[in-house]
Amino acid sequence: MSFRSILAAIAAALIIVTSSLSTGSTTGETAKIQVPGVYSFRLGEFTITALSDGTVPQDLNQVLTNANSAEVEQLLDRNFLTNPVEASINAFLIDTGDRQALVDTGVGQLFGGQGGKLQRSLEAAGYSPDEIDMILLTHIHSDHSGGLVENGQLVFPSATVYVGKPDVDLWFDPANAERLNLDRRYFDEAIQTVKPYLDAGKLETFSGETAILPGITALPTPGHTPGHSFYVVESGGESIEFCGDIVHFASLQFANPEIAVIYDVNANAAVEQRIQQFARLEASRRLIATAHLPFPGVGYIRAEDQRYAWVPVDYRWRD
Numbered sequence: 289m290s291f292r293s294i295l296a297a298i299a300a301a302l303i304i305v306t307s308s309l310s311t312g313s314t315t316g317e318t319a320k321i322q323v324p325g326v327y328s329f330r331l332g333e334f335t336i337t338a339l340s341d342g343t344v345p346q347d348l349n350q351v352l353t354n355a356n357s358a359e360v361e362q363l364l365d366r367n368f369l370t371n372p373v374e375a376s377i378n379a380f381l382i383d384t385g386d387r388q389a390l391v392d393t394g395v396g397q398l399f400g401g402q403g404g405k406l407q408r409s410l411e412a413a414g415y416s417p418d419e420i421d422m423i424l425l426t427h428i429h430s431d432h433s434g435g436l437v438e439n440g441q442l443v444f445p446s447a448t449v450y451v452g453k454p455d456v457d458l459w460f461d462p463a464n465a466e467r468l469n470l471d472r473r474y475f476d477e478a479i480q481t482v483k484p485y486l487d488a489g490k491l492e493t494f495s496g497e498t499a500i501l502p503g504i505t506a507l508p509t510p511g512h513t514p515g516h517s518f519y520v521v522e523s524g525g526e527s528i529e530f531c532g533d534i535v536h537f538a539s540l541q542f543a544n545p546e547i548a549v550i551y552d553v554n555a556n557a558a559v560e561q562r563i564q565q566f567a568r569l570e571a572s573r574r575l576i577a578t579a580h581l582p583f584p585g586v587g588y589i590r591a592e593d594q595r596y597a598w599v600p601v602d603y604r605w606r607d
Contacts, residue, residue: 323412324339324340324405324408324409324411324412324413325338325339325340325405325409325583325584326338326339326340326409326412326413327583327584327586327603328413329586329601329604331521331523331524331526331527331528331575332522332523332524332525332526333384333385333523333524334382334383334384334385334503334521334523334524335381335382335383336380336381336382336383336521336528336577336586337380337381337383337413338378338379338380338577338583338584338585338586339378339379339380339381339406339409339410339413340376340377340378340405340406340409340583340584341377341378341379341393341394341395341403341404341405341406341409341431341435342377342394342395342402342403342404342405343374343375343376343377343402343403343583344374344375344377344399344402344403344431345372345373345374345375346372346373346374346375346536346537347371347372348360348364348371348372348373348537348540349371350550351536351549351550351551352540352547352548352549352550353547353548353549353550353552353555354546354547354548354555354559355540355544355547355548359544360540360547363539363540363543363544364539364540366539367538367539369539373537373539375536375537375580376579376580376581376582376583376585377394377395377403377431377579377580378392378577378578378579378580378581378583378584378585379391379392379393379394379406379409379435379579380392380530380577381410381413381415381420382424382504382521384501384503384504384523387421387422387501388415388419388420388421388422389420389421389422389423389424389500389501389504390420390422390423390424390444390447391424391426391519391530391577392423392424392425392426392432392433392532392579393406393423393425393432393433393434393435393436393443393444394406394431394432394434394435395430395431395434395435396434396435396436396437396438396443396481397434397438397439398430398431398434398477398481399430399431399434403431403434404434404435406435407435407443417443417444417445418444418445418446419446420444420446420447421446421447421448422447422448422449422450422500422501423436423444423447423448423449423450423485424450424500424504424506424519424530425449425450425451425455425482426516426517426518426519426530426531426532426533426579427451427452427455427512427513427515427516427517427532427533428451428455428456428458428459428474428478428482428513428515429474429513429533429551430473430474430477430481431579432532432533432579433451433477433478433481433482434477434481435481436449436481436482436484436485437480437481437484440484442484442485442488442490447485447490448485448490448491448492449482449485449490449491449492450492450493450494450500450506451482451491451492451493451494451515451517452493452494452495452506452508452510452513452514452515452516452517453493453494453495453515454495454508454510454513454514454515455513455514455515455516456482456486456491456493456515457514457515458513458514458515458553459474459475459478459479459482460475460478460479460482460483461475462475462476462479468553470553494506494508494517495508496508500519503521503522503523504519504520504521505519505520505521505522506518506519506520507519507520507529509531509532509534509561509565510554510557510561511552511553511554511557511558511559511560511561511562512532512533512534512551512552512553512554512558512561513553514553514554516532516533516561517532518530518531518532518534518565526575527574527575528574528575528576528577528586529569529574529575529576529577530576530577531565531569531576531577531578531579532578532579533551533579533580534561534562534565534566534578535562535578535580535581536549536551536580537580538581538582538598541562542566542589542595542596542597542598543595543596543597544595545559545562545563545566545596546559546563566589566596569588569589570589570590570591570596573588574588575587575588575601576588576589581598582600584601586600586601587599587600587601588601
């Protein structure tokens with residue numbers, strides 16, 4: 289067992305004990321506090337670790353667009369769900385052996401008491417913020433970039449942040465809020481969380497398909513935001529794509545990819561992108577990692593009765 293694995297095991301054990309003591313739980317009782325969400329697996333020579341930032345309830349009556357209420361109710365019932373639906377906030381660590389790249393950073397302090405648990409999960413995985421070399425943002429929204437800054441300070445002082453240039457062009461210009469009829473909050477949060485890295489000379493933007501590191505490529509997938517991007521990771525003949533917000537609700541959008549969400553900057557483009565990417569990923573049978581499907585959010589897309597279905601990856605825990 290590596291030194292990092294030993295540290296991770298110790299951290300997890302301490303957190304479990306602390307959770308048990310703080311809730312007064314005994315055998316047969318349900319714990320009131322979850323332990324950090326961490327799930328690691330190998331991808332060729334790389335280690336991929338899913339990290340939970342927590343979950344948030346989503347009222348579908350307020351969140352969905354282009355949706356038929358009867359269809360939504362039917363699909364929820366089919367999947368043993370009721371409104372509101374709990375959405376995961378997932379981030380992912382790519383450890384290449386000599387570099388550590390974090391895909392998205394969770395919400396940080398921006399959702400009040402919801403989310404903001406990434407640092408606990410990162411610690412339980414045996415990593416510290418100072419060890420992170422790169423932040424790969426799928427896009428600039430508060431639940432993906434909010435964890436970059438805490439109390440006005442850079443959380444990842446050694447890291448360079450990578451993000452699609454169209455997102456920086458959009459969110460760093462407050463005039464776009466009125467021009468595009470977008471919530472001004474998104475612009476304020478982008479300046480609060482991402483701009484400090486620009487000011488520190490630690491922000492890199494890209495346009496078009498771009499190699500970030502050997503084995504890590506940014507693939508622009510505009511729609512949800514203009515700079516929304518996948519990250520394609522390949523090592524040792526294996527691959528995975530980190531898909532950001534191509535999908536929010538597995539129970540609904542795999543069955544009907546035309547269902548959109550209010551968070552889409554361009555809902556029509558987001559739907560077109562989802563339809564295109566679902567077809568491509570299903571045909572390729574490639575492993576994907578998602579930001580909002582139930583933790584760890586890793587699995588495959590399967591074609592099913594002229595629609596799609598989500599197939600979570602097999603859980604593994606062995607030496």
